[in-house]
Amino acid sequence: MQSLRSAIYGLIPRPQPSAASGIRPPAKRLLILSRYPNPSVSYYLDERSKALADIPVILKGLDDGLGDVDCEGLFVIICRYIKAPQLRWLEQRHGRLAGIAYFVDDDIPAVIAGDEASWPYKFRLLNFAIRPLPRLNRLLTHLWASTEHLAGTLTNSDHKVDILAPMPAQPSQKSPAMIGETAASLKMVYHATGIHRHEHEFLMPIVRSAMNKHKNLHFEVFADGDLARRWRRQGIEPARMTVSPQLPWSSYLARTTNHGADIALAPLLAGRTNDSRADTKRIDISRMGAAAIFSRCATFARCAVAGEIHIGNTAEEWLTAIxxxxxxxHRREIAFNATLQSLEKMRQSATLAFPGIRFDGFGDTA
Structure with a gap:
């Protein structure tokens, strides 16, 4: 089965710019096409868009029409997905555009070929991320990926992949009381989508043991369908566990901003999909004001700082850390403050510029 998945992975098309970028006019305005709002825009595009100051930035959802958009000097960023009407609009006007960039922050072929994502999600990826590529590749002038590893899965000798690393907003520090409160009642969370099925399965016996040992813990997990049912079958007291369905991104932002946590679990197991991920989970954890436990891996090593907790993926190490x-x-407060420092490191290690775009009157941002 693994060899079949590898074969499927190799056959799935990748984005490959083929249009000339060097002869394009300077950009006068920016258009972002995305399933908006979503985490990719929040983690990678929002702060960079704000930094453009006097450059107009237009955000359009996948179902929005583009008839009111002036295409002269327009640079277009496609964030992961595009639908046929917008693709036709680009085809009809691409010669007048300042450029078209495709941004991706997941190894989408690995998700499709893997065994974790649901079939409806795989179908969405196929329909809106993979199916348009043969037509879209003829228009692309730029290709951006979130990590070096992900760029390596896209690179060939004919095109360049630029890195667009996460750029978090300046974090608003939670009240220290949220971190240093007594152990009379503590909230521990695991927030991840169904794409992380293996991580859910890894945590189930660990969380069950921790909840049996620590009666002051309440556990919250986001899960749907079979994963939700399996969490509820772990023998954890229903009054001490909340199994919530996945939320739309705007609702998740509000939930994690207004309802904090004390401990956040961030496991990441080895695998083709995870190997390409960025460390954006730190942003969510900081927003909640939680002390984090991270898997020891290349993803979370990227912006690691002293005081964070990074451990191997064994039940013993995770139970000890919990x-x-x-x-x-005090250790919770140290871990939380360390994650704040790691976000600042993330900001300093990235650039506010969009790679390769020349904005009219602002020079080359590359």
């Missing part, structure tokens, strides 16, 4: 954070409020 014990430490449950029993020591």
């Amino acid at each position: 014990d430490q954070l449950v029993e020591d409020g």
Whole structure:
């Protein structure tokens, strides 16, 4: 089965710019096409768009018409997906555009060929991310990926892949009382989509043991369908566990902003899809004001700082780390402050510029 998945992975088309970018006019305005709002826009595009100051930025959802958009000097960013009407609009006007960039922050072929994502999600990827590529590649002038590893899955000798690393907003620090409160009642969370099925399965016995040991813990997990049912079958007291369905991105932002947590679990197991991921989970954890436990891996090593907790993917190490954070409020505060520092490191290691775009009157941003 693994060899079949590898064969499918190799056959799935990749984005490959073929249009000339060097002769394009300077950009006067920016158009972002996306399933908006979504985490990719929040993690990678929002802060960079704000930094453009006097450059107009237009956001359009996948179902929005483009008839009111002036295409002269327009640079277009496609974030992961595009639908046929917008693709036709680009085809009819591409000669007048300042450029078209495709941005991707997941190894989409790995998700499709893998065994974790649901079939409806795979169908959406095929329909809106893969199916348009033969036509879209003829228009692309730029290709951006979120990590070096992901860029390596896209690169061939004919085109360049630029790195567009996460650019988080300046974090608003939570009240220290949220971190250092007594251990009388603590909230531990695992927030991940169904694409992380293996991580859900890895955590189930660990969380069950931790909840049996620490009666002051309440656990919250986001899960749907079979994963939700399996969480509810773990034998954890229903009054001490919340199994919530996946939320739309705007609702998730509001939920994690207004309802904090004390401990956040961030496991990441080895695999083709995870190997290409960026460390954006730190942004969510900081927003909640939580102390995090991270898997020891290349993804979370990228912006690691002293005071964070990085451990191997064994039940013993995860249970020990949970014990430490449950029993020591000072250690929770150290871990939370370390994640704040890691976000600043993330900001400093990235650039506000969009790679390769020349804005009219602002020079080359590359």
